[in-house]
Amino acid sequence: MQQIIPGKSVKELDAAFIKDKGITSYKLMEQAALAFCDWFVEQISPENDLAVFCGTGNNGGDGMAISRLLWERGYSVKVFIMGDPANGSKDFKLNHEVLPEAIPVQLVENVNWENWKAKVIIDGVLGVGINRPLEGAYLDLIKRLNNFPAKRIAIDMPTGLPSDEILEGEAFKAMFTVSFQFPKMALLFPEHASYTGELVIKDIGISPDYFETFEPKMYYLEKKDIPELHKSFDRFSHKGNFGKVMLIGGSYGKMGAVRMASEAALRTGSGLVSCFVPRCGIQVLQSSLPEAMVEVSEQDHYLDEYPPDNLTRYDALGVGPGMGQHSKTAIMLEELLKLYKGPMVIDADGINLLASHPHLLNMLGHNIILTPHLKEFERLAGACAHQRERVDKVAEFVEKFQCTIILKGAHSLIACPDGTLNFNSSGNAYLATGGAGDVLTGMITSFLGQGYSPKEAAFCGVYHHGLAGELAGKVNRRGTIASDIIAKIPQTYLQLGIH
Numbered sequence: 001m002q003q004i005i006p007g008k009s010v011k012e013l014d015a016a017f018i019k020d021k022g023i024t025s026y027k028l029m030e031q032a033a034l035a036f037c038d039w040f041v042e043q044i045s046p047e048n049d050l051a052v053f054c055g056t057g058n059n060g061g062d063g064m065a066i067s068r069l070l071w072e073r074g075y076s077v078k079v080f081i082m083g084d085p086a087n088g089s090k091d092f093k094l095n096h097e098v099l100p101e102a103i104p105v106q107l108v109e110n111v112n113w114e115n116w117k118a119k120v121i122i123d124g125v126l127g128v129g130i131n132r133p134l135e136g137a138y139l140d141l142i143k144r145l146n147n148f149p150a151k152r153i154a155i156d157m158p159t160g161l162p163s164d165e166i167l168e169g170e171a172f173k174a175m176f177t178v179s180f181q182f183p184k185m186a187l188l189f190p191e192h193a194s195y196t197g198e199l200v201i202k203d204i205g206i207s208p209d210y211f212e213t214f215e216p217k218m219y220y221l222e223k224k225d226i227p228e229l230h231k232s233f234d235r236f237s238h239k240g241n242f243g244k245v246m247l248i249g250g251s252y253g254k255m256g257a258v259r260m261a262s263e264a265a266l267r268t269g270s271g272l273v274s275c276f277v278p279r280c281g282i283q284v285l286q287s288s289l290p291e292a293m294v295e296v297s298e299q300d301h302y303l304d305e306y307p308p309d310n311l312t313r314y315d316a317l318g319v320g321p322g323m324g325q326h327s328k329t330a331i332m333l334e335e336l337l338k339l340y341k342g343p344m345v346i347d348a349d350g351i352n353l354l355a356s357h358p359h360l361l362n363m364l365g366h367n368i369i370l371t372p373h374l375k376e377f378e379r380l381a382g383a384c385a386h387q388r389e390r391v392d393k394v395a396e397f398v399e400k401f402q403c404t405i406i407l408k409g410a411h412s413l414i415a416c417p418d419g420t421l422n423f424n425s426s427g428n429a430y431l432a433t434g435g436a437g438d439v440l441t442g443m444i445t446s447f448l449g450q451g452y453s454p455k456e457a458a459f460c461g462v463y464h465h466g467l468a469g470e471l472a473g474k475v476n477r478r479g480t481i482a483s484d485i486i487a488k489i490p491q492t493y494l495q496l497g498i499h
């Protein structure tokens with residue numbers, strides 16, 4: 001898996017890599033620029049005139065190299081330099097020197113903005129070297145570029161965005177950020193969505209072993225990581241091999257949640273799916289999801305204090321969708337935590353009940369996965385000012401209670417008891433729809449029931465769920481609903497080449 005390291009460690013990483021490979025830093029910059037151009041030519045046609053803004057550090061050096069390479073590919077390019085080129089970094093200067101004479105170069109301070117035009121703005125002003133908020137001429141430039149009607153693309157990082165912290169002040173508002181080798185952590189924060197734009201990661205050839213010495217252990221979960229996590233089944237596999245799971249939840253008016261989680265478990269591959277719901281749910285479930293078996297608790301409208309009988313029948317449980325927060329249901333949850341020693345996902349009202357009955361937190365452990373969205377997590381662990389703080393609190397929570405947490409959102413964070421923090425890459429905004437979380441619960445429960453470890457089940461569940469959302473979004477766009485995501489689960493296996 002691709003490791004994410006702090007921006008301040010990038011220089012050290014580069015130095016180790018180029019020393020070991022016996023290449024120059026200029027060559028590495030060329031590799032980065034080529035990787036950017038490979039992506040760029042697929043997106044933007046040469047009819048568009050390009051304005052490349054270069055600082056005088058290595059981000060600016062990238063900008064210079066990219067200008068040359070795109071010019072060679074037939075683009076009309078103009079270069080604008082921010083800062084004093086005489087004070088530039090070594091590789092900035094080298095790339096400045098080899099810039100073809102046919103490319104016009106101007107200092108930003110000399111630009112007459114009145115007649116200025118460009119269809120595409122490429123930002124190579126500052127990258128991971130940023131160490132303070134933008135001010136003065138830098139700030140003026142970025143504000144101007146943000147208001148200019150052009151396509152905006154950032155090299156490595158949008159100028160102004162710190163690589164690992166929350167933005168203070170202003171930054172370049174990129175429509176695309178093409179980041180080298182790994183996503184800088186701040187590109188994954190929801191607060192930065194309008195600065196990062198669409199995130200593209202381009203491999204520049206630095207293999208994973210060069211990252212290993214860096215802390216903390218943060219990773220980016222990508223498509224290539226998923227197939228090897230999957231088990232293979234053969235012609236003689238029977239439904240027992242695919243696991244027997246139970247989804248526990250539902251209350252009057254919220255039976256859809258447990259129904260969707262159950263269908264998602266079936267579509268993910270569970271051999272047998274049972275539901276445990278209040279009495280009022282039996283007809284809903286039996287008629288709308290005939291593949292599931294249903295057991296009911298005594299009460300009509302909510303789950304009473306008695307958990308299902310004979311829990312050892314199940315390979316995994318998923319608890320919480322639509323469950324409500326009745327005090328008797330809280331007792332049932334406590335009983336479940338006492339009695340059931342297999343793997344379990346706790347979501348939605350299950351999490352809310354943990355938050356309102358904090359003594360239950362001490363019953364969590366390695367076999368349990370919690371799947372809170374931001375607000376649910378804050379109910380568990382206290383308010384957070386921003387995602388940076390939330391990431392730290394998630395890590396602390398997992399260390400204390402030794403369970404897995406999946407903090408849902410764009411780039412869901414999977415924090416594991418082994419101390420790793422893993423950010424997901426799949427998914428899109430169309431996943432932000434009622435019931436999508438219930439679908440995820442069903443999927444992870446299914447993987448647990450199929451014998452995947454909590455970490456494998458979390459990785460596979462989150463990645464497949466995001467991919468199903470992408471596939472559903474392609475067809476249904478803003479009209480995507482949770483059932484569309486479920487319908488696309490089988491296709492995610494196909495996309496990943498898994499039988």
Ligand SMILES: NC(=O)C1=CN([C@@H]2O[C@H](COP(=O)(O)OP(=O)(O)OC[C@H]3O[C@@H](n4cnc5c(N)ncnc54)[C@H](OP(=O)(O)O)[C@@H]3O)[C@@H](O)[C@H]2O)[C@@H](O)CC1
Pocket residue numbers: 010011013014028029032055056057058059060061062089125126127128129130131132133134135138155156157180181204
């Ligand atoms: N492996 C990789 O990922 C590779 C990375 N590469 C590229 O290198 C980039 C990093 O380059 P970099 O280290 O030279 O820093 P960069 O961002 O150009 O800043 C330059 C200088 O600006 C200054 N400065 C700071 N804050 C400021 C502010 N607010 N306003 C004004 N000035 C400010 C500060 O100097 P100071 O003023 O503090 O002396 C800083 O040193 C990286 O993002 C990627 O594009 C590739 O080429 C190869 C492979």
Ligand SMILES: [K+]
Pocket residue numbers: 059123124125126127154155156157158159
């Ligand atoms: K930049």
